[in-house]
Amino acid sequence: MDRVSAKILIYSLLAGASALAHARPAADLIVTDATVYTVDRRHPSAQAVAVIGDRLVAVGSSAEIALWRGPKTAVIDAHGKLLLPGFNDAHAHFIHGGEQLAQVQLNDATSVAELARRLAAQVARTPRGGWILGGDWDETRWRPAQLPTAAQIDEVTRDVPVFVSRYDGHAALANSAAMKLAGVSAATADVPGGVIVRDAAGAPTGVFKDAALSLISRAVPPASHQERVAAAERALALAASVGVTSVQHMSADYADVAAYSELQERGALTARIYCAPLETGWQDQAKVGLRRAWGSAYLRLGAVKGFADGSIGSRTAALFEPYSDEPGNRGILSDEMHPPEAMRARLMQADAAGLQLRVHAIGDRAVSMILDIFAAIQQAHGYHDQRMTIEHAQHVAPQDFERFAQLHVIASMQPYHAIDDGRWVEARIGQQRAKTSYAWRTLLDHGVTLAFGTDWTVAPLNPMLGLYAAVTRATLDGRNPAGWIPEQRITLAEAVEAYTMGSAFAEFQEKDKGSITPGKLADMVILGANIFAIRPEAIREVKVETTIVGGKVVYQR
Numbered sequence: 001m002d003r004v005s006a007k008i009l010i011y012s013l014l015a016g017a018s019a020l021a022h023a024r025p026a027a028d029l030i031v032t033d034a035t036v037y038t039v040d041r042r043h044p045s046a047q048a049v050a051v052i053g054d055r056l057v058a059v060g061s062s063a064e065i066a067l068w069r070g071p072k073t074a075v076i077d078a079h080g081k082l083l084l085p086g087f088n089d090a091h092a093h094f095i096h097g098g099e100q101l102a103q104v105q106l107n108d109a110t111s112v113a114e115l116a117r118r119l120a121a122q123v124a125r126t127p128r129g130g131w132i133l134g135g136d137w138d139e140t141r142w143r144p145a146q147l148p149t150a151a152q153i154d155e156v157t158r159d160v161p162v163f164v165s166r167y168d169g170h171a172a173l174a175n176s177a178a179m180k181l182a183g184v185s186a187a188t189a190d191v192p193g194g195v196i197v198r199d200a201a202g203a204p205t206g207v208f209k210d211a212a213l214s215l216i217s218r219a220v221p222p223a224s225h226q227e228r229v230a231a232a233e234r235a236l237a238l239a240a241s242v243g244v245t246s247v248q249h250m251s252a253d254y255a256d257v258a259a260y261s262e263l264q265e266r267g268a269l270t271a272r273i274y275c276a277p278l279e280t281g282w283q284d285q286a287k288v289g290l291r292r293a294w295g296s297a298y299l300r301l302g303a304v305k306g307f308a309d310g311s312i313g314s315r316t317a318a319l320f321e322p323y324s325d326e327p328g329n330r331g332i333l334s335d336e337m338h339p340p341e342a343m344r345a346r347l348m349q350a351d352a353a354g355l356q357l358r359v360h361a362i363g364d365r366a367v368s369m370i371l372d373i374f375a376a377i378q379q380a381h382g383y384h385d386q387r388m389t390i391e392h393a394q395h396v397a398p399q400d401f402e403r404f405a406q407l408h409v410i411a412s413m414q415p416y417h418a419i420d421d422g423r424w425v426e427a428r429i430g431q432q433r434a435k436t437s438y439a440w441r442t443l444l445d446h447g448v449t450l451a452f453g454t455d456w457t458v459a460p461l462n463p464m465l466g467l468y469a470a471v472t473r474a475t476l477d478g479r480n481p482a483g484w485i486p487e488q489r490i491t492l493a494e495a496v497e498a499y500t501m502g503s504a505f506a507e508f509q510e511k512d513k514g515s516i517t518p519g520k521l522a523d524m525v526i527l528g529a530n531i532f533a534i535r536p537e538a539i540r541e542v543k544v545e546t547t548i549v550g551g552k553v554v555y556q557r
């Protein structure tokens, strides 16, 4: 028996004897004088909490919790500030994000000339043989909003290979040095599920989309173990500073798991990680007997991540009807969906092995096809609380909302995408389809569980931006202050729940995480302002004061 269970046992024995009731064990940590918003419907609010070891043992008034104080108890006086359960990002590319924190930053470049200038500066910092990666450029920020080309950056980058991503990760720009190293030329054939953007003469312009990204990325030397560990450390520091205490790492490489594993061994994981490697490798997890949510409180496996299509931004999301601004283009299914029966067969086997299925689907056609596959799996294996998720679920055909509910499919969504994409997405899909896009309200009204996250690095990791997006739907360009498709806004309480309990449910952790409830892991965050008491527009400015994971302070502002 460990120390904590011993204490709890002793307390249980003593609790029955009223004469000895004062002799309760001392807490290791007390947070007092807080405005506690628990996300626990049975006890929605409180003032203070007590923690023993890594778990909450009591939630109540400051006076009640003071009884848990002993000579060695650490006490945090929150001075009335808001205490929430830690945020659980249900969809992030965490180590990639950590890598990118040290890479060239192109996201706010407002012209191709600025993009080239920043790449030129990065060339000077790049060691011999190194690649320039990352970037997150966004051509919608410059005029005309055209994709960049290798020719525009070759002069400043010369023989240093460049492969910088569009911010949605569904397209990237290579320079000529990179294409040469990768052996890509006008003679290179197209790839199913991908696009090689070509000029009039058929030569690649430098932009590759979706499955065609691998034509270049396979030439990029993989990150070393030490590089991944360092990237994870950078990402963990950022997560702690913005109150993210759990992360569901989508499309994790096994080498990422190894990096987390080392950090766990060192006691250095300051956020809890659930990894979902690609579904194409489902047998790897199945053959060692891993099932959903397998592992420790800090590091778990047992999910597989699939892709059904691309993104709206890259016009590769699969739609029923053509893009409104590109007749004839209905987007493309991913290479995993060539053919869809192969995807269904793999997911069927992964489900039979007890693995959780999490599938990226953005366009209404892709969402519908994945619902078909999930329905077929449930028909074959029965429904037994598998918690299948559709990741993103951005554009849903009206007839499919009811199917989400019937099939108990979780919608794992990233509210920030709505205020980012909302700047331009209506031009791509038209007014009618926009009404059921990023449709949190409709999904909740159908009884669908929402799990919120960011898709970091596609969106910033900071949960305040997601909450702000969910309640305002005010697009980043300032053009929709009253909300873009305002009828799809949700309440702050609903958004916080999706970002805590909803995400916990999506990773089978709702008994251990997601609310401030005695017995659960002591993962909490103190905010600098009460987001329930301020104007919704101000939520995005709110800073985290203190982040606590497993009863330990991992960030203090």
Ligand SMILES: [Zn+2]
Binding pocket: 091, 092, 093, 250, 455
């Ligand atoms: Zn993603």
